[in-house]
Amino acid sequence: AQSVTQLDSHVSVSEGTPVLLRCNYSSSYSPSLFWYVQHPNKGLQLLLKYTSAATLVKGINGFEAEFKKSETSFHLTKPSAHMSDAAEYFCVVSESGTYKYIFGTGTRLKVLA
Amino acid sequence: AAGVIQSPRHLIKEKRETATLKCYPIPRHDTVYWYQQGPGQDPQFLISFYEKMQSDKGSIPDRFSAQQFSDYHSELNMSSLELGDSALYFCASSPGTGVQPQHFGDGTRLSIL
Numbered sequence: 001a002q003s004v005t006q007l008d009s010h011v012s013v014s015e016g017t018p019v020l021l022r023c024n025y026s027s028s029y030s031p032s033l034f035w036y037v038q039h040p041n042k043g044l045q046l047l048l049k050y051t052s053a054a055t056l057v058k059g060i061n062g063f064e065a066e067f068k069k070s071e072t073s074f075h076l077t078k079p080s081a082h083m084s085d086a087a088e089y090f091c092v093v094s095e096s097g098t099y100k101y102i103f104g105t106g107t108r109l110k111v112l113a
Numbered sequence: 114a115a116g117v118i119q120s121p122r123h124l125i126k127e128k129r130e131t132a133t134l135k136c137y138p139i140p141r142h143d144t145v146y147w148y149q150q151g152p153g154q155d156p157q158f159l160i161s162f163y164e165k166m167q168s169d170k171g172s173i174p175d176r177f178s179a180q181q182f183s184d185y186h187s188e189l190n191m192s193s194l195e196l197g198d199s200a201l202y203f204c205a206s207s208p209g210t211g212v213q214p215q216h217f218g219d220g221t222r223l224s225i226l
Contacts, residue, residue: 101148
């Protein structure tokens with residue numbers, strides 16, 4: 001069975017410093033992986049996706065993620081945090097065959113002024 | 114750009130009542146997914162439809178049913194509501210099957226009194 005594990009439930013960074021949100025996956029197949037962001041009382045917005053093309057994926061709002069098969073990781077990074085980045089971030093794997101999403105437990109990012 | 118529309122945004126019901134949640138996918142998206150997100154939880158897959166046929170079923174209670182109509186909108190019908198059904202219900206749509214990113218609506222917040 002496929003799954004994703006988000007290693008940190010909460011991350012705090014200062015504005016202007018780098019962001020690292022960690023995600024490890026488990027899959028027997030080449031997975032399709034996504035990062036979504038959820039602001040309070042809002043829906044989930046797609047940040048970026050990995051679907052077996054380039055291993056370094058660039059997304060919206062300056063975010064990027066690197067797929068590392070040897071480490072089964074898909075960590076999300078951003079060089080410089082902005083106050084508006086404060087939100088809940090979900091790492092997601094799309095299940096092979098059914099394409100339904102399996103979500104990680106989420107990481108709440110706090111950005112300090 | 115058009116997004117996924119969910120209605121109502123908020124719904125308050127009492128135990129044992131029924132509720133109907135509606136989802137209007139992005140135009141030309143023929144696949145719809147429903148997810149349930151409990152307080153402080155990650156979204157859990159309920160059910161999906163492709164071309165008006167149920168394509169997959171997750172942890173959806175027998176008290177719930179759903180369908181996709183000829184115009185591709187979908188409705189989630191919930192009966193004999195319980196306190197534990199209080200959650201944020203998301204609908205997502207994607208074009209066809211395959212590994213296409215899902216686009217989420219803002220959700221319906223259902224509160225059971």
